[in-house]
Amino acid sequence: MDEKFWYLKNCDLFERLSPEHVARLEAVSQAKQLARGSLVYMPSEASESVFLLTSGRVKLYHITSEGKQAVLALIDPGELFGELTIFDGGQREEFAEAMEKSTLIRIPRDEITRLMEEHAGVALGVTRLMGLRRRRIERRLKSLLFRSNRERLVHLLMELAGKYGQRTADGVTLGIKLSHQELASIIGSTRETVTVVLGELQNEGSLTIKRRQIILRDMDGMARSIEMNPPHVPVTGQVFPAVRRPAGLET
Amino acid sequence: MDEKFWYLKNCDLFERLSPEHVARLEAVSQAKQLARGSLVYMPSEASESVFLLTSGRVKLYHITSEGKQAVLALIDPGELFGELTIFDGGQREEFAEAMEKSTLIRIPRDEITRLMEEHAGVALGVTRLMGLRRRRIERRLKSLLFRSNRERLVHLLMELAGKYGQRTADGVTLGIKLSHQELASIIGSTRETVTVVLGELQNEGSLTIKRRQIILRDMDGMARSIEMNPPHVPVTGQVFPAVRRPAGLET
DNA sequence: GTTGATCTGTGGGCCGTCTCACAGATTCAG
DNA sequence: CTGAATCTGTGAGACGGCCCACAGATCAAC
Numbered sequence: 001m002d003e004k005f006w007y008l009k010n011c012d013l014f015e016r017l018s019p020e021h022v023a024r025l026e027a028v029s030q031a032k033q034l035a036r037g038s039l040v041y042m043p044s045e046a047s048e049s050v051f052l053l054t055s056g057r058v059k060l061y062h063i064t065s066e067g068k069q070a071v072l073a074l075i076d077p078g079e080l081f082g083e084l085t086i087f088d089g090g091q092r093e094e095f096a097e098a099m100e101k102s103t104l105i106r107i108p109r110d111e112i113t114r115l116m117e118e119h120a121g122v123a124l125g126v127t128r129l130m131g132l133r134r135r136r137i138e139r140r141l142k143s144l145l146f147r148s149n150r151e152r153l154v155h156l157l158m159e160l161a162g163k164y165g166q167r168t169a170d171g172v173t174l175g176i177k178l179s180h181q182e183l184a185s186i187i188g189s190t191r192e193t194v195t196v197v198l199g200e201l202q203n204e205g206s207l208t209i210k211r212r213q214i215i216l217r218d219m220d221g222m223a224r225s226i227e228m229n230p231p232h233v234p235v236t237g238q239v240f241p242a243v244r245r246p247a248g249l250e251t
Numbered sequence: 252m253d254e255k256f257w258y259l260k261n262c263d264l265f266e267r268l269s270p271e272h273v274a275r276l277e278a279v280s281q282a283k284q285l286a287r288g289s290l291v292y293m294p295s296e297a298s299e300s301v302f303l304l305t306s307g308r309v310k311l312y313h314i315t316s317e318g319k320q321a322v323l324a325l326i327d328p329g330e331l332f333g334e335l336t337i338f339d340g341g342q343r344e345e346f347a348e349a350m351e352k353s354t355l356i357r358i359p360r361d362e363i364t365r366l367m368e369e370h371a372g373v374a375l376g377v378t379r380l381m382g383l384r385r386r387r388i389e390r391r392l393k394s395l396l397f398r399s400n401r402e403r404l405v406h407l408l409m410e411l412a413g414k415y416g417q418r419t420a421d422g423v424t425l426g427i428k429l430s431h432q433e434l435a436s437i438i439g440s441t442r443e444t445v446t447v448v449l450g451e452l453q454n455e456g457s458l459t460i461k462r463r464q465i466i467l468r469d470m471d472g473m474a475r476s477i478e479m480n481p482p483h484v485p486v487t488g489q490v491f492p493a494v495r496r497p498a499g500l501e502t
Numbered sequence: 503g504t505t506g507a508t509c510t511g512t513g514g515g516c517c518g519t520c521t522c523a524c525a526g527a528t529t530c531a532g
Numbered sequence: 533c534t535g536a537a538t539c540t541g542t543g544a545g546a547c548g549g550c551c552c553a554c555a556g557a558t559c560a561a562c
Contacts, residue, residue, distance in 0.1 A: 062393045064393075064396075064397050064398075065478045066397070068397050070392075070393050070396040070397060072389055072392065072393070083382075084382050084385065084386055086378075086382070087378070087379045087382045087383070088382070088383070088386065093386075093389075094389075116375070116378075117371060120368060120371075120374070123371070123374050123375070123378065124367070124374070126378060127337075127338070127367075127374065127377060127378040127381060128338045130378060130381040130382050130385055131334075131335050131337070131338045131339070131381050132338070132339070133385060134335065134381060134384060134385040134388065135335055135339065135344075137385065137388055137389060137392060138323055138344075138345075138388060140392065141321075141323065141388060141391065141392055141395070142313045142315075142321050142323070144392070144395050144396070144439065145315075145321040145395070145436075145439030146315050146317070146319050146321060146439055147315075148518075148519090149518080149519070179538085179539060179540090180539075180540070181538095181539080185396075188395065188396030188397055189519080189520090190519075190520060190521085191539090191540085192519090192520080192521085192522095192540095192541085192542085193518090193519060193520075195539095195540060195541060195542085196541085196542085198540095199540095199541075199542095211528080211529090212528090212529095212539090227316045399548075399549090400548080400549065430508085430509060430510090431509075431510070432508095432509080440549080440550090441549075441550060441551080442509090442510085443510095443511085443512085443549090443550080443551085443552095444548095444549060444550080446509095446510060446511060446512085447511085447512085447549095449510095450510095450511075450512095462558080462559095463509090463558090463559095
C-alpha cells in the first residue's frame with residue numbers, strides 16, 4: 001500500500017480509523033510542499049478544506065490596518081489547522097504562512113465532515129482540539145489584559161518552554177527560533193521593546209541568547225515573577241509528540 | 252409531563268433529542284436559582300458539570316494578581332457554559348458569576364459525554380459551540396493586540412450592538428446595561444479611561460447615554476473609524492434567539 | 503422615601519511604551 | 533564566499549493610559 005500518507009495513521013486524530021476510511025481519506029487528500037514565507041491561505045479566500053501539517057511550521061496571523069502582524073497561533077507537525085471552516089464554512093479570516101519549508105496535507109471539508117459523522121472518534125477528536133485551542137487562547141487573552149510588556153513576554157517564554165523546551169545542563173533550551181519581531185507580534189508589542197526587555201532578562205541572569213537560541217536559566221524564578229506555575233519540561237526533549245515517525249524514517 | 256425543564260427541548264443543542272433522552276436528561280439535571288452577584292463556580296473547584304443558563308445573565312472572568320477582573324465572556328439565556336470541562340475534566344480556571352438574578356440547569360458531565368456519544372447531533376452542536384466561541388475570542392484577541400483604548404472600546408460597542416442591539420428611531424439601543432468598570436474589564440482598561448472615552452464619543456455625537464442605556468447614533472461611522480464592517484442589527488430586537496419561549500409563557 | 507452603596511465625571515502627575523532614526527551584527531541565497 | 537537582506541541594539545522625544553484623589557449623581561434595598 002502506498003505509504004506516502006503514513007502520517008494520516010500516525011496523527012492522533014486519525015490513528016483509529018479503519019483501513020477503508022484511511023484509504024478514502026488518502027484518495028481525496030493531497031500533499032503540498034511550501035517554501036519558507038509562502039502562504040497556505042489568506043483572508044477572504046473561500047475555505048473548502050482543512051490542513052494537516054506534517055513537517056515544518058506554520059503561523060496563523062491577522063494583519064492590522066497599520067500593517068502589523070498579530071499572531072494567533074503557531075502550528076507544529078501533526079496538528080490540524082484551518083478547522084474552523086468545518087462549521088462557519090465561509091471565508092478564511094486569517095493568514096496561514098509557512099515559517100520554514102513545510103509539507104502539509106489538504107483535506108476537503110466534505111471529507112472531514114463525513115468522517116465526523118461516520119466515526120465518533122474523529123468528531124470527538126476535533127471537538128477536543130477546538131476545546132484545547134480555546135483554552136490556550138483564553139490563557140493568552142488573560143495574559144494580555146492588564147499585563148505589562150515585560151510580563152507578557154515572560155509569560156510567552158514560559159508557554160514556549162512548555163511546548164518547545166528541552167532540559168539541558170545549562171537550563172531549558174527553546175527548540176524554536178523566533179525573531180524579536182515575531183515575539184513582538186505574538187504579545188502585541190514592538191520589536192524595540194522586546195529587544196530591550198530580553199536584554200534586561202539577560203542582564204539579570206534569567207536567560208541567555210546566542211544565535212537566536214534562547215536558554216532559560218531560571219525558569220522557576222521567571223514563572224514566580226508573574227505568579228504562574230512553571231511549565232512542565234521533559235528531560236529529554238520530545239519536541240513534537242503529536243507525530244510519531246515510523247522507525248528509521250527521518251525526514 | 253413535568254414541564255419544568257421545557258427549556259431543555261427549546262435550547263437548540265437539545266431540541267432534536269428523543270423523548271427518552273430528554274427524560275433522562277431531566278432526571279439527572281437540577282435547576283438552580285442565583286441572586287445577582289453570586290457565584291456559579293470558581294477556579295480550582297472540581298468541574299463535574301456543565302451549565303445551561305435559562306434566564307438572567309452570567310459573566311465568566313479571571314482575577315489578576317492585583318485583583319482586577321478580566322472578563323472572558325458574557326453568557327445569555329439558552330447558552331451552555333463551563334463546557335471545557337467535558338475534556339480536560341480537571342478544575343475550573345475562571346469565575347462564573349450571575350450578573351443579575353438568574354436561573355440555570357446543572358448537567359453532570361457524564362450525562363453530556365454520554366449524550367455526545369449516543370447522539371451525533373449533540374456532539375456536533377457542542378463542537379460548533381466551541382468553534383463559534385473560539386472564533387469570537389480570536390476576534391477579541393485581535394482587537395486587543397496593537398489597538399488603542401478608544402479603538403478597543405468602539406470595537407466592543409460594535410460587538411455588543413451585534414448581540415444586544417435593537418434598532419429604534421434614534422439609532423441602535425444596546426439591550427444590556429454595563430457599568431464603566433465592567434466595560435473596562437472586558438477591554439483591559441480602567442474605569443476612568445472608559446468614562447473619558449465614552450464622554451468623547453458622546454460629544455462627537457456618535458452615541459448618547461441615559462441611565463446606563465447606550466444608544467449608538469452613528470454605528471456605521473464608528474465601525475468605519477476602526478475599519479470594521481458594522482454588525483448586523485435586526486429591526487425588531489430579537490434579543491435572545493437561542494431560547495424560544497412557549498407562547499404565552501413570559502418569565 | 504431614605505440612606506448607604508455603587509457608579510460617573512474630572513484633573514494632575516508620572517511611568518511605560520511607541521515612534522523614529524541609525525549603526526553594527528547576523529543570516530541567507532546564489 | 534560574498535553581497536544583500538534581515539535582524540539586533542541603543543537613544544531621544546512624545547504621548548497615551550494608569551494611578552490617586554475627590555465630589556456629585558444614581559441606584560438598590562429596606
